Amino acid sequence: MGVARAADEANRAKREELRLISLAANETSQPIMILDENRRIAYVNHAFSELFGYEPSEAVGRLPSEFLTSPRTDPETLRLLRQRAWGTDSFGMEILALDKRGRDIWLSSTANPIVDENGVVRNMVVILSDITENKEIDNLRCDMLEAMASGMSLPDVGDFLCRRVERMAPDILASILLVDDEKRLRPLSGPGLSDEYNAAVDGVKIGENIGTCGTAAYRGEPVLSIDIATDPRWEQFRSLALPIGLKACWSSPIVRRDGTVLGTFAFYFRENRGPGPWHHRIVDACLHLCMIAIEQSQARSRIAQLSHFDPLTGLPNRSRFQADVAQYCSDMSKGLAFLFLDVDRFRNVNEAMGHMAGDLLLIEVAERLRRICGDRETLYRLGGDEFLFILPSRNAARVTRRAEQLLAAFAEPVVITGTPLALSVSVGIGLSSAGEAFDADSLLKHAETALSQAKADGRAIYRFFGEEMNRVARDRLTLGAALKEALQRRKLELHFQPQVHTDVPELHGVEALTRWTDEALGPIPPDKFIPLAEELGLIGPLGHWALRESCRHISEWRRAGIRVPAVSVNISPLQFREPDFPSFVESVLDEFGLPPESLVLEITESVMMGGDPRVLDAVQSIGRMGVGLSMDDFGTGFSSLSNLHRLPIRELKIDRSFMQDLHQDESARALVTAVIRIGQSLGLTVVAEGVEDEIQRAILSELGCHVAQGYLFSRPLPEAEFVGWMRNRAAHWPKRCLPERDSPVESRNMTAGAGR
Numbered sequence: 001m002g003v004a005r006a007a008d009e010a011n012r013a014k015r016e017e018l019r020l021i022s023l024a025a026n027e028t029s030q031p032i033m034i035l036d037e038n039r040r041i042a043y044v045n046h047a048f049s050e051l052f053g054y055e056p057s058e059a060v061g062r063l064p065s066e067f068l069t070s071p072r073t074d075p076e077t078l079r080l081l082r083q084r085a086w087g088t089d090s091f092g093m094e095i096l097a098l099d100k101r102g103r104d105i106w107l108s109s110t111a112n113p114i115v116d117e118n119g120v121v122r123n124m125v126v127i128l129s130d131i132t133e134n135k136e137i138d139n140l141r142c143d144m145l146e147a148m149a150s151g152m153s154l155p156d157v158g159d160f161l162c163r164r165v166e167r168m169a170p171d172i173l174a175s176i177l178l179v180d181d182e183k184r185l186r187p188l189s190g191p192g193l194s195d196e197y198n199a200a201v202d203g204v205k206i207g208e209n210i211g212t213c214g215t216a217a218y219r220g221e222p223v224l225s226i227d228i229a230t231d232p233r234w235e236q237f238r239s240l241a242l243p244i245g246l247k248a249c250w251s252s253p254i255v256r257r258d259g260t261v262l263g264t265f266a267f268y269f270r271e272n273r274g275p276g277p278w279h280h281r282i283v284d285a286c287l288h289l290c291m292i293a294i295e296q297s298q299a300r301s302r303i304a305q306l307s308h309f310d311p312l313t314g315l316p317n318r319s320r321f322q323a324d325v326a327q328y329c330s331d332m333s334k335g336l337a338f339l340f341l342d343v344d345r346f347r348n349v350n351e352a353m354g355h356m357a358g359d360l361l362l363i364e365v366a367e368r369l370r371r372i373c374g375d376r377e378t379l380y381r382l383g384g385d386e387f388l389f390i391l392p393s394r395n396a397a398r399v400t401r402r403a404e405q406l407l408a409a410f411a412e413p414v415v416i417t418g419t420p421l422a423l424s425v426s427v428g429i430g431l432s433s434a435g436e437a438f439d440a441d442s443l444l445k446h447a448e449t450a451l452s453q454a455k456a457d458g459r460a461i462y463r464f465f466g467e468e469m470n471r472v473a474r475d476r477l478t479l480g481a482a483l484k485e486a487l488q489r490r491k492l493e494l495h496f497q498p499q500v501h502t503d504v505p506e507l508h509g510v511e512a513l514t515r516w517t518d519e520a521l522g523p524i525p526p527d528k529f530i531p532l533a534e535e536l537g538l539i540g541p542l543g544h545w546a547l548r549e550s551c552r553h554i555s556e557w558r559r560a561g562i563r564v565p566a567v568s569v570n571i572s573p574l575q576f577r578e579p580d581f582p583s584f585v586e587s588v589l590d591e592f593g594l595p596p597e598s599l600v601l602e603i604t605e606s607v608m609m610g611g612d613p614r615v616l617d618a619v620q621s622i623g624r625m626g627v628g629l630s631m632d633d634f635g636t637g638f639s640s641l642s643n644l645h646r647l648p649i650r651e652l653k654i655d656r657s658f659m660q661d662l663h664q665d666e667s668a669r670a671l672v673t674a675v676i677r678i679g680q681s682l683g684l685t686v687v688a689e690g691v692e693d694e695i696q697r698a699i700l701s702e703l704g705c706h707v708a709q710g711y712l713f714s715r716p717l718p719e720a721e722f723v724g725w726m727r728n729r730a731a732h733w734p735k736r737c738l739p740e741r742d743s744p745v746e747s748r749n750m751t752a753g754a755g756r
Contacts, residue, residue, distance in 0.1 A: 002106070003042070005661065006060075006267075007347070011242040022308065026043075026046050027046065028045065028047060029047055030047055030127050030128065030129065031045065031047040031048040031050075031051045031052075031127075031128040031129075032042075032044070032045045032047065032048060032065070032126065032128070033045075033048055033059070033086075033126050033128070034123055034125050035064075035123060035124040035500075036112050036122075036123060037120070037121060037122050037123070039063065039064075039085055039086075039124065040061055040062060040063055041059050041060050041061065041062055041064060042060065042123065042364045043056075044051035044056050044059045044060065045264060046323070048128070051099065051128070051130060052068065052097075052099045052100055052105075053099050053100030053101060054067070054100055065078070065082075065476075065631055068097045068098060068672075069097065070097055070098040070104050071098075072096055072104060073095060073096045073097070073597055074096070077093065077096075078095075079118070080093070081093065081095065082270070084111070085111065085124065085374045086121070087113070088113050088115055088119065088121060089113070089491045090105060090110070090111060090112045090113065090634050091110075091111055092108065092109060092111070093108075093109060094106065094107065094108050094109075094123070094131065094135075095107050095109060096114060104132075105130060105132050106130070106132045106134070106135040106231060107128050107129065107130065107131065108128070108129040108131045108170060109123070109126055109127070109128050109129075110126070111124055111126045111416045112124070112125045112126075112127075122492055127421065132162075133278060133281060134600060136168055137281060137282070137285045140149070140164060140168070140282075140286075140289075141158075141285060142155070142522070143164070144160070144161060144164075144289045144293070144640060145289075145292075146418055147543050148267055148293055148381065152224075152299040154188065154293060154294065154296075155189060156189060156560075157293045158176045158188040158189030158290075158293070159175070159189045159191050160187045160290060160754065161189070161286060161289065161293075162174035162175065162176065162177070162190065162191050162192070163191055165282055165286060165492060165695070166191075166192060166607065167383060169267075169279060169282060171269065171270070171271075172267040172268060172279065172705060173187050173190070173192035173193060173246070173267070173268040174189075174190070174192070174265070174266070174267060174268075175189065175190035175191070175192075175213070175264075175266045175268065175386045176185075176188040176254075176263060176265055176266075177201065177213050177217070177263050177266070178262065178263040178265045178294065179206060179217050179262060179263050179264075179659065182205075183205060184203050184205050184206070185201055185202070185203070185204045185205075185206060185213065185214060185219075185264075186202060186203070187199075187201055187202055188263065189607040190309075192268075193244070193268075194244055196240070197240050197241070199711060200240050201213075202238065206218040206473060208233075209232060209233045209235065210233070210236070210705060211225075211233055211234055211236070211237050211703070212225045212233060212234070212249040212250070212251040213232075213249075213251040213264040214233075214268050215233055215251075216251040216252060216253050216264050216266075217253055217261050217264050219253075220253050220261050221253065222250065222251065222252040222253070223250075223251050223678060224248075224250045224251075224274050224275075225247075225248060225249045225250075226243065226248050226272050226273065226274055227247065227248065227272050228241050228242060228246060228248060228249060229242060229247070231484055231498060233600065235514050240476075240482070242594075243664060245270050246268045246269075246270065246439075247269060247270055247271055247272050248268070248269040248271065248273055248274070248722050249266055249267070249268050250266065250267045250269075250274060250275050250279070250283075251264045251265070251266035251267075252264065252266070252287055253287075253711065254281055254287055254291050254294065255287075255291065256291060256294075256295065256573055257291075257304060259344070261296065262290075262294045262295075263289060263290065265286055265287055265290055266284060267279060267283070307319055307531055308320035308323065310381040312359055312363065312409065312668065313362060313363055313365075313366035313380075313381050314366070315366055315370075315379055315380055315381040315387075316378070316380045316381075317377070317380065317381060318380065318382045318383060320380065320595075321380045321382065324378070325440040328440060328597075332438060335392070335393060335394025335431070335432050336390060336391075336392055336394075336432045336443065336444070337390070337392075337393050337394075337401065337402075337429060337430070337431050337432070337685050338389075338390055338427070338429070338430040338431075338443050338447040339388070339389040339390070339391070339401045339403060339427050339429050339447065339462075340387075340388055340389075340427070340428045340429075340430070340444070340447035340448055340450070340451045340632075341369075341387045341388075341389060341404065341406065341422075341426065341427050341428075341451070342384075342385045342386045342387070342425065342426060342451060342455075343361065343365055343384070343385040343423070343425055344423075344424045344425060344426055344455070344460060344607070345459075345500045346358065346361070346384075346385040346396060346682065348747075349361055349416075349421065351604075353416065353417070353419070353571055354378055355417045357417055360416050361414060361416055361419070361421070361423070361501065362381075364414045364416075365385070365423075366379075366381065366387070367408075367423070369389065369406070369408065369409070369518060370411045371409070372405055372406065372697075373389070373570060374391070376391070376392055377389065377391040377392075378390045378391075378679050382536040388444070388447075388595060389402075389406065390625065394431065394432070396431060396464070399429060399431060400462075403427050403429060403462040404462070405515065406425065406427055406462075407424070407425065407427065407460065407461070407462065410423045410425050411689055416672070418465070421644070424459060424460035425455040426451055426455045426459050426461060426462070427450075427451065427452025427454060427461075427463070428446075428447045428448060428449065428450030428452065428453065428462070428463055429447060429450050429452055429460035429462060429464045429465060430443040430444065430445075430446030430447035430450065430465045431446075431464060431465070446465035447465065449465055449605045449614065450461070450462075450463045450466075450474070451466040453667070459625070460525065465506055466679075467612075475658075476532075478534055479521070479524070479532060480532055481527075482518050482520070482521060482536065482540065483524075483529055483532060483533060483536070484536070486516055486518065487538060487541065487542065487545075490546070491516065491517075491518070491519075492514055492515070492516050492542075492717075493514075493515055493516075493715035493718065494512045494513065494514060494515070494549050494550065494553065495512075495513045495514075495515045495717055495718055495719075495722075496510040496511070496512055496513070496553075496567075496716060496717055496718075496719065496722040497511050497513060497714060497715065497716040497717070498510055498706065498709070498713050498714050498725070499511060499707050499708070499709045500708055500713050501567070501706065501707055501708075502697055502700050502701040502705055502706065502707065503689075503701050504509075505729075507564065508563065508565065508566075508685075508687075508706070508707045509564065509566040509568060509707075510564055510567050510568070510722070511564075511567075511568040511569075511570075511602075511709065511716075512546060512549070512550040512553075512567055512568065512569050512690075513526070513570075513716045513717075514526060514530075514546055515543070515716070516529055519607065530542075530572075534572065534574060539572045539574050539575070540574065540575060540578065540730065542577045543571055544575075544584065545571050546569055546570075547569050547571075547584075547585065547588055548588050548591075550567045550569045550599075551588050551589065551591070551592045551594055552591075553567070553719060554566075554567045554593055554594065554599075555592040555594055557723075562723065562726060565598070565703070566597065566598050566599065566600050566626075566628060567598065567599060567600070568599070568601075568602055568630060569599070569601055569602065570603075570632065571601050573603065573604065576603060576614070576618045576619070577614045577618070578618075579614070580722045580737045581618050582618055582621035582622050582625070585599070585601070585622055585625065586628060587645050589625075595609070595626070596625045596626030596628075597626055597627075597628060599627050599628065599631070600626060600627070600628035600630050600650065600651065600654065601622065601629055601630065602631075603615075603619075603626070603629065603630070603632060604628040604631075604632050604633050604741040607730075608704045619647060619648065620648060621636045621648075622648075623648025623649075624648070628650040628651065629648060629649045629650055629651075630646070630649065630650060630652075630653055630687070631647075631651065631652050631653065632653045632655075633655040634653055634654060634655065634675055649674065649684065650684065650685060651684060651685045651686070651687055652675060652678065652679045652684050652685075652686050652687070653686075653687045653689055654675050654676075654686065654687070654688045654689060654705070655689060656689040656690025657690070657712070658671055658672050658675075658688075658690075659688065659689070659690040659691060659692070659696055659710070660690075662695075662696050662699055662700075663695045663699060669699070669703075672688070672703065672705075673698075673703055676703050676704050676705050679706075680704060685706045685707060686705050686706050686707070687705075687706070687707040687708070687709060688700050688705050688707070688708050688709065688710075689710060690709075690710050691708040691709060691710035691711075691712050691713075692710050692711045692712055694712065696708075696710075697710070697712055
């Protein structure tokens with residue numbers, strides 16, 4: 001009896017366990033179906049019936065694929081499902097199914113095989129989850145991002161989103177409003193709303209009680225109006241909403257990452273109600289998508305602005321000019337005039353006062369040009385200090401008056417960082433006659449050529465393009481091509497001019513000067529080809545060449561017994577701004593085994609005192625090496641004596657312009673005396689350029705100037721002639737400056753580079 005009673009209790013416990021398991025399976029919210037060994041349905045729970053609409057009697061005994069597969073289910077997914085269903089491993093996958101009403105349902109399924117002691121699958125327990133809403137949200141995100149990536153405009157993206165959302169939640173109408181910089185509402189999309197309604201909202205200032213959307217935008221938080229008819233926030237707008245059946249509104253702000261409200265996303269209901277969970281899920285996704293779409297549109301606008309407008313002055317740029325050319329071509333009835341301007345000596349301002357001062361100057365130039373620009377005239381900044389002024393006219397007299405007005409606009413000085421600067425522009429004019437074939441590029445080149453002539457003729461003037469200017473432009477192109485070829489074929493050479501002590505006939509050093517003689521064009525003066533090299537981007541290699549050649553020559557002279565104390569090389573300001581220039585100088589000295597004091601680099605006063613940190617860093621680095629630094633043209637630039645003693649310079653060079661009237665002009669002598677006294681007080685060597693007669697040398701010697709350079713001693717000489725000059729004056733020079741043997745230093749072919 002005891003055994004029977006125990007068995008009976010065990011059976012009751014087993015039945016209770018099965019009852020509880022059945023209860024758990026039936027009452028869980030997760031749809032469950034159990035398949036038999038033939039993969040036919042053996043059991044479904046209540047959640048399954050609620051999801052699909054099939055009673056257990058309608059499902060049991062059938063294959064799931066017979067009635068649950070949607071026509072839109074991916075065939076590859078079905079094939080993979082059939083393959084895995086006969087395996088012994090658990091698996092999960094997402095699949096599109098169909099309910100009894102024909103509605104598509106996205107499912108996440110997990111299948112767990114039940115295997116007997118022989119390893120045979122007897123049953124399959126399948127647990128399902130309805131992920132339709134998740135899939136709809138995911139698909140919405142993907143489709144929206146694809147629409148944005150395709151370049152669709154913001155209004156079209158907004159309409160796409162609203163219509164898509166209205167299909168996902170058929171009980172609502174969707175609306176997107178933007179908030180502009182003046183905090184006013186601007187309709188972006190509301191395809192279900194009337195044009196009259198959207199127009200009434202346009203331009204409304206956000207604030208409390210400005211409808212649901214105006215209030216949400218003002219507060220920066222969601223606002224719900226369950227009854228538009230009685231909500232005081234709708235006082236101004238309910239006459240628009242109620243006639244079209246709008247009874248409730250739920251609006252959420254579209255907020256950028258920094259907290260700025262970009263707009264609102266709203267659901268309108270035709271019943272007095274608020275949002276449900278599904279509405280909340282949709283809006284949560286859409287707010288982020290709206291923010292991305294609006295930011296993308298703003299970024300595109302900014303890019304378009306940057307690509308067509310100069311960020312410094314706000315003027316249309318060269319790219320915009322090219323885009324506008326077609327419009328000019330279509331309106332040629334009155335002809336066109338291109339007035340090409342640039343700021344005279346703008347580079348001096350940049351070099352002496354820094355680029356920030358240069359930017360302030362360009363802003364002032366743009367403002368003055370704007371003030372005189374007429375309604376039918378257009379102003380562009382083409383780059384740097386170049387501006388283009390276009391007016392529709394073939395009348396040369398009218399164009400002349402406008403050019404004179406442009407020049408007059410710069411009669412008053414401009415104050416930059418407390419410093420008044422004289423300001424002027426030069427103008428080149430290209431004029432197109434009415435009715436003739438229009439070529440914007442040619443007309444612009446004509447204006448550029450005329451501008452070059454205006455600058456050559458003295459600046460602060462205007463010039464019209466003519467055929468003679470065209471010839472000059474062609475000559476300039478020819479000269480540029482010849483200079484490039486001369487660099488490539490090593491057709492430049494260095495000449496050397498002695499620098500002599502004023503009180504004793506002793507060589508102080510030599511200055512190396514670059515010279516160029518073209519086979520076809522003849523001798524080309526430095527003041528013509530050096531600026532051209534800077535414009536063509538050749539000044540860097542030209543300067544490197546001059547520095548290497550100078551060091552090579554002084555090294556070979558010393559090996560030949562010719563004791564030249566130092567060689568001076570004029571360096572372009574552009575080279576001092578190169579970050580690796582000091583290391584290049586050091587490498588050249590190492591290459592030729594020269595001590596640093598045998599090299600002197602000359603730089604103009606305006607650049608040295610200009611405050612450019614790149615120049616100052618380079619100067620300090622070179623000074624620390626022991627290389628000499630000479631301030632060229634001292635007294636002609638923007639001196640600051642308070643800063644002069646901080647610079648590691650060795651020499652001051654007095655500009656040749658002070659020498660012309662030294663013996664008869666008291667003012668000139670006073671200026672020279674002042675420079676010499678400054679040099680003496682700072683312990684610097686003072687070198688006077690342009691000394692041509694004995695009277696000048698004697699005065700300089702009396703004033704205490706250390707060194708003179710000029711035609712009194714020698715013109716700049718080719719290498720062989722310089723060595724001959726040294727030999728011819730042997731009897732009058734101290735022994736340490738004489739050659740130690742008779743082997744001449746022959747003149748050599750030059751490698752490519754720069755100098756003065």
